[in-house]
Amino acid sequence: MNLIGIDIGGTKILIILTDETGKIKNRVELPTPKGSPALVLDKIVQQLKLCEKFKSIGVGIAGDIDSKNGIVRHSPNLHKWTNVHLKKYFEVRTNVRTVVDNDANCAAVGSYILDGKKKYKNFITITLGTGIGGGFITNGELYRGSTGSAGEAGHITINQNGPRCSCGNYGCLESYIGTKGIIRIAIKQGLKNKNLTPAVIAELARNGNKKAVLVYQKTAEYLAVGTGNLINIFNPDMITFSGGVSANWDLIKKPFFTELKKRVFTASLKHVKIIKSKHAKNLGAIGAALLSKKSD
């Protein structure tokens, strides 16, 4: 039977129809409508009506999610999304069982199955984008923590005196290498392009701009500090990166591993396999679909 996976982001919504193994059968991308949650959800339901038959729906969304009850407690990148009963909404409209989880948790489940083939039981996915997220699989199960808020890899302090983060803390990993953080590094390095984005900086770097290369070197070093913390704590089998900025893994990889070696216990580092997910672009949606199947 088919599954639906939906990744609701601040700028776009990805809807994927997969088979039970996570293989993509259909894929639609929509711009996220500006407006109330109801407006956004109506748009999605319209799309679902055009789909083949499906057995369950999985929804991944950034923010603080009550996955048990399928409620978005708060989503920072979406306007006025507070206490949105997402599960209920979809189930009433579609009559299909729906599960809702944090987007990074969905990505971790997707990557655990597709990249890791379920062989790597202690597994971490770090999502690199506007924000930095984390999903943790321990002993083959998604670890959600006590109130569903575990995995905030973006909000580990890597420098207690670092820049203010959107979460209120100082020196979080996200404050350094979330989209805004990367642009801040670029400005510091003297890059003057008006429309600086991580993608623009990456293009400059690939074309030989030394300042842009240095931006990704710094980004890689910060990422290594945060990743190193997770390795020393979790001693995982595998770590994968996904999210928009992971598209620049070619620029990140070398300085990342150089820095990581300085920071991590040798035995743990030797053991862990670290890659960019082969499914990075669709991982949130595919993982949501697979998660909806899993909770049968």
Next chain:
Amino acid sequence: MNLIGIDIGGTKILIILTDETGKIKNRVELPTPKGSPALVLDKIVQQLKLCEKFKSIGVGIAGDIDSKNGIVRHSPNLHKWTNVHLKKYFEVRTNVRTVVDNDANCAAVGSYILDGKKKYKNFITITLGTGIGGGFITNGELYRGSTGSAGEAGHITINQNGPRCSCGNYGCLESYIGTKGIIRIAIKQGLKNKNLTPAVIAELARNGNKKAVLVYQKTAEYLAVGTGNLINIFNPDMITFSGGVSANWDLIKKPFFTELKKRVFTASLKHVKIIKSKHAKNLGAIGAALLSKKSD
């Protein structure tokens, strides 16, 4: 039936005889003999011969432990302890089943049972002493990671440019507030006592020495950064502190919570219960004893 718990430290060895609930029936403290592992272990076995009958032995020891096979891969605070087959040694000499684990893992198991009464399923114990250790219980089970090296709470980087740590990394929590780190803070604050130790500094602070008070304020703040990282990652139900330096919780507590509030997601902070273990002095040994029972 009785259980034996042994906590082998760099300066002293604690041997505890408990009942099956972890209640102490007998307690012996020995100075750790200077010499080969065999010398140290012979001394312990001599003591065990004087004990009442017991069913199993648990041994907690700082360092990198292969708990599956009961081998001390490496223990930094003990001289030349590399690849010591501890389990085999005890089983041959005593004919009693023996389990071996990292001392912080033992402390976590002890605290989970004695402080938390097994009610708090996601549980962390942080040991504050010469080094900083961590033990993690997830979903009611000790989490050891993929090669048994999980839980290195002392080796989370809290400042990527911080002081060099004994592990080789820079700015680890342990480099700030392990014993040496606390003394470094004291010297920076201008404390001039020749025999500075965390205990001496704490006494000065309790007697109103403002510089000493400030040493513990800084210590508390660093501890809050590290603890905050763990809360944002694990979203646990309970955190306990043990180890020698936790005896100074009276000086740490207030600035710790002030700093922690700035650093942690509100929902996770509201949920988590944080205390100094009521069994801090004996936790490693009691936990080892209980762990030996658990693996029946």
